[in-house]
Amino acid sequence: MSRSSAHPGNAGTSRPSAPGARRIIRLNNAFQLLFNLLWWMPVFYAYQRQAGLSDGQIFGIQSIYYIAFCLFEIPTGLVADRLGARNCLRAGAMVMTAANLAPLLAPTYTGFLAHFLAIAAGRSLTSGAASAYLYDSLRAQGAGEHYLKAEGQARAWGLGAKVLCWPLVGPLMNLAHGAPYALSALSAAGSVVCAMVLPGRATSPPTAGARRRPTALRDATAALRTLRATPWLALVMVQGVAVFTLSRICQVNLFQPVLLDHGIGESSHGAVLAAMTVAEALASARPQWLTARLRPASWVTLLSLAMAGTLAGLALGGPWTVIVLLCLFAAVCGFTYPLQRKLVNDAIPPGAPRATLLSVESIVDRAVCALVAVAAGSYLEAGRLDALLWHSALLTGALVAVWHLALRHSAGPVPTALRRSPRPQPYRDLMGK
Template sequence: MKGRVPFLRRSPAEGRTPLTAGARRVIALNNGFQLLFNLLWWMPVFYAYQRQAGLSDAQIFGIQSLYYIAFCLFEIPTGLVADRIGARNCLRAGAVVMTAANLAPVLSPDYTGFLVHFLAIAAGRSLTSGAASAYLYDALHAEGADDHYLHAEGTARALGLAAKVMCWPLVGPLMALSRPTPYLLSAVSAGASLACVMALPRLVGAESGGRRSGVWREAGRALRQLRGSPWLALVMVQGVAVFTLSRICQVNLFQPILIDQGIPEPSHGGVLAAVTVAEAVGAARPQWLGRKLQPLTMVSVLSLAMAVSLAGITLGGPMAAVALLCLFSAVTGFAYPIQRKLVNDAVPPGAPRATLLSVESIIDRAVCALVAVAAGAYLSAGRMDALLWRSAAVTAAVMLAVHLAVLIGRPRRPRPPRAAREERQEAVGHA
């Protein structure tokens, strides 16, 4: 339909335009970067590793709290940096910082070393969180391959998850050979991700130094764009609901759910592998959902499915709980690339994309921090069932509010690049 914007268009399941050689190169290098940068070999053992290094539980969880605070504080400044120096340069800086971060526990296996390690990881991930998505989106647009963004984002996420499933079981045997191996391998992976970024093509105009305005002026411009685009704010609210559910389940509630269901601890690794595979499959194939629903509606339906899956865990036994966790992860995999494309399409033309994506990220993590505190209170009171059911209810309320705002307010929607290009081509054809 002429004039219809793409974040309300149905996601194409087929018929994408052929990829150019440049677009293929960008996608391949992005896949490599996302896989290697996020491949943290130490993730399954970092708690035990720090305990063996002499840290107390209070010190370990204190470092984790500082990590989340640092991540929130770094998000906006690093988004501004990405918009000022170019997303590709920001990715390079992030890879360098991440490489150094993973070496800190090897060089100083004590409280100070682990604190520096996690603070540097917060900085490295903040440098890349908005910049990676912004670079991929802009690079594919420059190659005329906008409709490949959804598949490219999902494939990169799926490959990263698959790599974790294959590599994490090797951590135990490798540590038996050399205790610091997980951190050394993580540093090697981060260094290899830098090689991928160095090979990424330069985007025309993105790193030319044309942005002479000050950092605070850039921040003010981003906030004005957000305030002047109610549609973008609504899409961000919807995304926060998706990512909060995902992180709370996969990080905070995963083991408590298994323990509550009586699943023995030695089996937890196998369950984690199963749910990771399920998420990887969903992330790799968002097009399986077809074209029957608009993207905004699709994300809402998937969010509700995630919430219902969590609530349903309270009604069955251990096998049902594992099956529902796998379903939850598969739906999360489907939702992630669709929501990423939705929010990227909602960014107004000319707006500081990486900064605005960082705004979404900082809101997401702030909400996660609040929900994690509430989840801890529920678990301490032995009210797991109430927590899961109320999570489903809150998610349903948020999705209803988003759609009511769309129906009642009719927020003005920015014209996306692809729709504008199609209309120009049509006008030329009629001329």
Template structure:
């Protein structure tokens, strides 16, 4: 998507302040959070493929809003549409892929295929950055925006061609009791929180996953960092392309680092904080090298922490507890937005350092449950 490496710059060049840009990202997260559950229900009860088609169309509409109404209200509306598009995809793609493989008797291929899709998504940012640079030089943000609209619609058309295994009758059947319970989103969230809190050693791991995952939100500011540090707007996409590549390398090393102790993971995350803080202090294009290294270390820690959580969750409660961690990540992302608004990269480096300090406590097996028992 050629607009990805440039949209934060679009906001800045349209005259928005850092606080307004952070507010846009907060709107994005808030709508994503609210849309996650109902869009997942749509996918399970009707059609996962239809969700993916609708996601492409909705995202295209959001990008079109940015082109035709380049102001805070237009950007906010576009982000809301993009958030809904992302929520329509979240979960639906994985379910469609797994069920299609299961119908073909190849469900054991799911981890390999999903990993390949994820890797290709990161690597695709390289040609997208080059395309963004070329398009911006020819037609500015307008051309980049309309090409992104076309890419989103092309993705919707491609999704319409995906095979879809028939949904089970249990997925389609909804009794009256379920219908009455469905609108109670808050009650469902509270029930998930209670379930998580009752599992020894899981609460801390959920918090760790949520906080480390929330750091991914800083990726939205990489383009602004490059511009603020003296990189010309047209060169920003190529200047920051090494950052997601470093993230891909870090994530690929997560398996090798799976046996690291919590203290070692905290040290890696602390090193990431120092790298980002040093880059913010230098405030020059060369600092992007340190940002890339920081991002790679963060991705490595994220993979390991997620694996630690999965090992602590009983099989019959895995989806529930993982959804709590995802919800926590969305909520924790607001701290990153606020940090950028207050102190930009330096404040985010401080947040990374704080999480590094807390990480050994959060990953200590059973520590949360024991403390709760002593209080009562």
């Protein structure tokens, strides 16, 4: 992948493209904020309980959600490379809008199941397409070196919006019980508007077959061939799966059980979740602080070990220690996510089906989450939460060790994706500040 057009010293090339890059970044920030602003997230468990669902039904729906996400990821990544990432973002936003209306129209087991199935479809349509669109669009504008900061800042804006909105969910539910889902649908509708006004499809570097639109089968074959020929890419994806699984399981599935186990009542969960979100948002906004000192891959490894240590600490500390560790865990996740996205994108060779490859990672990620969620449910039913935390930490450490052994025995020179990132131009030039 050539980066000459985006080099800081190539001012003649990068300066004229700045307005287009600024527009892409701002629209991406707005899309990510509105698309991911799920007002119902802090209360969906209680909401479903009040609707008459049992614990078995609620966690059963979550397991089905993970599996459905895997199944939906298979075709949607291919669709993104075939029809364009921007069209996938539009479709995903429309599906998300409809998904958030389902619990209002049918507050039953069937309605909530349909809701989460549609959420899985909407997220799978955008999971690889959003990252691919931003990466390719900034490269086409000669601003590829700003991708890392743009990815992190979009996530930070989204997390900041959650901090402001989630404390309002309780009072709003007292006024109108279905307010969290209605507001989520309204936010998703706003993301539809953002997707509609995104600039046209980014032009990728020319390849031998660029004149012909690839078929879905050709994209899938090319993705598998790329993984087989690029062991670094496969290793980076495995590292990402471990990170995202830890983050998802701790912050979504185990968040409330851990707090309840340490005597922290449900009335305080919103405040703790807001504090965690602030920590993650602050870290997500500044991932470039780390890359000037170590390689991005080394940082992701160290951060993975920090996440594992934090999980183990949750089994030992008291209530206040647990709250601090949860915030620390969230901050580590905030640093890790944009670094991992950049690692994967940089490891994908030019001309490869980027959205399809990113969807492959999401498929494996959600499949592992589905298995871990089942295991976590078994641990919790047996009253072994502390054992679950310890075993998760030990397993993470073992996987990191295996990953480094595989890295050392991989043939070929160290690719650019695993080297220290160059220092980009001042980000304020792109954001017009």
